[in-house]
Amino acid sequence: MTTINRPIRVLVAKVGLDGHDRGAKVIATALRDSGMEVIYTGLRQTPEMVVNAALQEDVDAIGISILSGAHMTVFPRIIELMKDKGMDDVLLTGGGIIPEEDMQSLLGMGVGKLFVPGTTTSEIAGYIKGWVKEHRKF
Known part of the structure; x- marks a missing residue:
C-alpha cells in the first residue's frame, strides 16, 4: 500500500458522439469534492x-462516461492505447448504460470496475482512492 503525498489525479472524459454530459460533470465535481484533482476533457x-491527455496530465485514473452503447468499442481501444504507451499502473474505469455481461467481458480485458446509473458518488470515489493506493507507484 502506497502513501500518496499529492491529490489523486483523474481524467474524466466523454468519448464519441454521446452529447449527454451531465452525469460526467456530476462525477467530476464529486471527485473534486472528495479531494481529487480532476481534468474534464x-x-x-x-x-x-483521452489517452494522450491522460499521459500529458500524468493521471492516476481515467474515467469514461458512456451512454451511447459503444462501450465494447471504446474501452478495448483505450486499454490497447494505454498498453502501447506503458500506462499499466493507470486505472481505466467508467460508467453508464452497460449490460452486466459486457461489464464482465471488459473486466477480463483489464478495465476496472464499471458503475451503473444510481451508484453513489462516494462509492466511485472510494473505489478510485483504494485502487490508486494499491496500484500506483509514487
Whole structure:
C-alpha cells in the first residue's frame, strides 16, 4: 500500500458522439469534492485524445462516461492505447448504460470496475482512492 503525498489525479472524459454530459460533470465535481484533482476533457473525445491527455496530465485514473452503447468499442481501444504507451499502473474505469455481461467481458480485458446509473458518488470515489493506493507507484 502506497502513501500518496499529492491529490489523486483523474481524467474524466466523454468519448464519441454521446452529447449527454451531465452525469460526467456530476462525477467530476464529486471527485473534486472528495479531494481529487480532476481534468474534464469535455464532449466528443476520441480514445486517442483521452489517452494522450491522460499521459500529458500524468493521471492516476481515467474515467469514461458512456451512454451511447459503444462501450465494447471504446474501452478495448483505450486499454490497447494505454498498453502501447506503458500506462499499466493507470486505472481505466467508467460508467453508464452497460449490460452486466459486457461489464464482465471488459473486466477480463483489464478495465476496472464499471458503475451503473444510481451508484453513489462516494462509492466511485472510494473505489478510485483504494485502487490508486494499491496500484500506483509514487
